Amino acid sequence: MNDEAIKNEVKVCMFDQYGTVVDMQGGLTQIATPFLKAKGWKGDPNAFVTWWRRTHFENSMIDALLHRQHTPYREIGHRSVAHVMDRAGIDYTMDEVRTLVGEIEKLKPFPEVPEALARLQTKYQLVVLSNGDPDMLETAKAHHQIPFDRVISVAEANSFKPHVATYTKAAEIMALRPDQILFVANHAFDCIGAKSAGMRSAFIDRRSRPFGITPHQPDILVPSMKDLADAIV
Incomplete structure (x- = not known):
């Protein structure tokens, strides 16, 4: 897939x-x-956060594969942080766990993101598809301050990404064919999920890591959001 087709x-x-x-x-x-x-x-502390995020990812994948009632992102987060603190031998209260997970709502964008997304928005609609809960994503708007055209939670599809239902539901909500959507992620699993669902994908390779062997290779591979804007605006 070349940039002109996109x-x-x-x-x-x-x-x-x-x-x-x-x-x-x-x-x-x-x-x-x-x-x-x-x-x-x-x-x-960086290793602690890595354990937290990996445990969260594992628990969310288990939840998706069980294919029961969708568990909220926040609840998966509470389980994951508590588990990591148990492993690390740290005494804690559930209030402390809830406070740590609540900080996810306050995260700031990477430095180049606001300007790059403003450029992309001159040509494309900008939409979020996140594993986060609807209320978490709503609260986050005041902190990241990026005027997305639409923010979609996977709760609408009752499963976490990369379940195919999340991408197909998002395309349905936007009233578009999947191939009219470029899915942008820093995570290979998310690009693979979107691509396998029929979307195009862009991998933001911030950490200079190999994408891996998969038939679902990204259409665009760039080191930053600025480079993505340079390529397709």
Whole structure:
């Protein structure tokens, strides 16, 4: 897929929010550092956040595969943070767990994102498709301050990404064919899910890591959101 085809055929740029638009790793590490210090934990706060996020991802994938009633993102977060603190031997209260997870709503964008998205918005509608709960995504608007045209929670599809239902439901809500949507993510799993559902995909390779062997390769691979805007505006 070349950039010209995307320019001519894509109507919507659809974004993952946590880790693609907002700096989840950096923001949560900043919050966790004084918390962990006050607890007397001597480990690396960045590693703690990585454990937290990996545990959350594992738990959300289990929830999607169980295919029962969709569990809210916030509840998955509470379970995950509590589990990581148990593993790390940190004493905590559930109020402390809820406070840490609540910080996700306050995360700020990566530095280049607001300007890049403003450029993209001159040509495309900008939409979020996030694993976050609807109320979390609503609260986040005041903190990231990016005027998205639409914010969609996977709660509307009753499953977490990368379940195919999340992408097909988002395309249905936007009244577009999947191939008229460019899905943008910093996570390979999200690009793979979107591509397998018929969307086009752009991988924001912030960490210079290989995408991996999969038939669902991204249409665009760039190191930052600025580079994406440079390529398709």
